[in-house]
Amino acid sequence: MKPVKPLALLALSLAFLAFPKNAQADDPLPSWSDGGAKQSIVDFVGKVTKSGSPDFLPPEERIATFDNDGTLWCEQPLYFQLLFALDRVKMLAPQHPEWKTKEPFASLLKGDVKSALAGGEPAIAKIVMVTHAGMTTAEFEQIVKDWIATAKHPKFKRPYTECVYQPMIELLAYLRANGFKTFIVSGGGIEFMRPWTEKVYGIPPEQVVGSSVKMKYEMRDGKPVLMRLPEVNFIDDKTGKPVGINEHIGRRPVAAFGNSDGDQQMLEWTQAGSGARLMMLVHHDDAVREFAYGAESKIGTFSDALMTEAKKNSWTVISMKDDWKTIFAFEKN
C-alpha cells in the first residue's frame, strides 16, 4: 500500500465536509412543510442575499421584526405575562390584606380569574401595575427570572420558555445565518421579555422592543437604581409598533411577522418601503396541537378585516395546522 500524502488527506476531508450528509441536515427549516409559506421565506431570503440581484440588500438593511405573543410563543389560555401577574398577585397577597375585599384582587384570590378580568382593561391595568411597578429594574428582572424558571403552562405542563414555536426558532436562526438582525416588537413588557429572549430566541436585550412603564433614576443607600413607576410609558401595539420600531431601530424592517390585529400596522409599515419585502401572519388553526382561535378571540384577535388586508396586500398567512410539521420541540419526546 502506498503511503497517503498529507495534502491528499486534506483534500479528501475538505471534499467530505462539502458533501451533504443527507437532505434533512441541509434544510434550515425542517419543521416547515413544503408549501407556499416555506417557499415565500426561502424565495425572499434568496433574492435579497444574492449579490447582483435587483433585490439585493446590504446586511445592515436586513432588519426582521417579530411579534412575540402568538407569533414566537403561545398566548393561550391568556397572555403569559398576565399569567405571571396572576401568580404574582397570589404571592404578594399576604402583604396586602385589603385585597381580600378589593376587586379585581378579591376574585383572583378566590381563583375566579374570569370575574377578576370581567372589569376589562382597567382591571387588568390594576393587576399589572401592582405586580410590575414599585421595584427597581434589577429586582423586577430577578422576579421574572424566578418565575420563568419555575412556572408551568396550564395545558402543556412545560416551562413557558418551551411553549415556543419550533418553526419560528428555525426561521430566526435561518434569517440570522443570512445576515439578518432579528428584533422582537411586542405589546408585551420590554423588561418581562429581556431576561430570557437571548437564551430562548437568540435575541439580545438591545434587540427587544416592547411596552414599558416610566422609570425614575434615584440614589438608594448611595447606589443608583432605576425605579419602575406605576405609570405607562409606551404601549407597543397597533399604531405603536411602527413608532416603537422607529424609536428603537431607526430603520424600516424588510420582513415582519405577526399573528393578530395588533400587528397590522407593523406589516403595513414594513411593506411601504421600497424593494423586496416579506410580511407573514401566523394563523392559529390547530386545536389539537395548540389552540384554534381567530376573529372571536379576545386574546390575539385575528379579525376578518385583518384577513381582508392580508389578501389585499399579499401577506402570507401561515396555517399552523398545514404549514408546520412540528409546533413545539417537546412534541417529539
Place this chain on the structure above:
Amino acid sequence: MKPVKPLALLALSLAFLAFPKNAQADDPLPSWSDGGAKQSIVDFVGKVTKSGSPDFLPPEERIATFDNDGTLWCEQPLYFQLLFALDRVKMLAPQHPEWKTKEPFASLLKGDVKSALAGGEPAIAKIVMVTHAGMTTAEFEQIVKDWIATAKHPKFKRPYTECVYQPMIELLAYLRANGFKTFIVSGGGIEFMRPWTEKVYGIPPEQVVGSSVKMKYEMRDGKPVLMRLPEVNFIDDKTGKPVGINEHIGRRPVAAFGNSDGDQQMLEWTQAGSGARLMMLVHHDDAVREFAYGAESKIGTFSDALMTEAKKNSWTVISMKDDWKTIFAFEKN
C-alpha cells in the same frame, strides 16, 4: 538558482504579513499621547478581553456608551443641532411672515442670536419645535441629510461631520475591534443623529439613543407615515441617560464616555455595576486647537461639582490639550 517551492513562498508571505511594518501601524490609538488616559483605556480593554482574567467579559456584555456633543464631536460655539435649527428658521422664514415681529424669531432673523436665545429654554424650545416637528420622519431625515452635506462650522470652515474628534474615532474602532458594541447616548435628537452616525462613527441607527419628540402613525394618500409632533417624548440627558440606556439597550454599560454635567448619571450608572469598569470625561482645555470651557459655560458645563465627583470616583479626565496629539483629522492637512 534553485526553483522556489510554492509552499516555501507561502510561508514567506505569511511571515511577512505577521511582521509589523512600523510601531505606528501597531498602535490602535495613534492620536492619543502616551500617558494616564491612554493607558487606562488599554489596561481596561486588555483585562476584560483576556480569557481567564478575573475581569473577563463575554462579548455580549462589552457595551460602551458615548455622549455625542462635546465627546465625539465639537459643541461650540453652540450645539450643532441648535445651529441646524437656526439655519432652518432662516430657510422657513418666507413661509412665516409673522416671525418678523415674534420672538425669538424676530431677533434671529436680524442675525441677533444672543437676543434670540436670551429667552432661555422656552425660547430654544420654540425654535426647536417649529424646526423639528410637523413633518414626517422621512422628510426630517432628508432635511438633516441636506444640511449636514452643505453646512459648515463657523470657526473651522469645515462640514460638521469633520468636526469630530479623531482620538475618539480611533477609540470607537479600537473598542469594536475588541468585541465591544458601541452606542451613542446623547441629549441630542435621536433623528438628528441617525442619518449620519453610521458613516461618521460606524454606529448604526439602532445603536443611537437620544432625545425625541412624540410620533403619530397615520395614513397619507394611502401610504403610512410617522408624523413628528411638536411635543417632547423623552429628554436623554442627566438622569434621563440611565433611563434611555435601560430602555434602548437593556444592559448596563461597562464603559462610558462623556464631557459634561449631563453625563454624570450615565457614568454613575455604569460604575455601579460589578466588575471592571471604565469611566472617562473629556475636558475642553485647548483654546488653540478647539475651545477651552468648563464650569462657567452654558454649553457643555463641566462644573466644579462634576470635577469633585470625577476625583472621588476615580473617573479619568481626558485633557484635550495634553492627552490628544491630534484633535481633528483635518489638522494634518
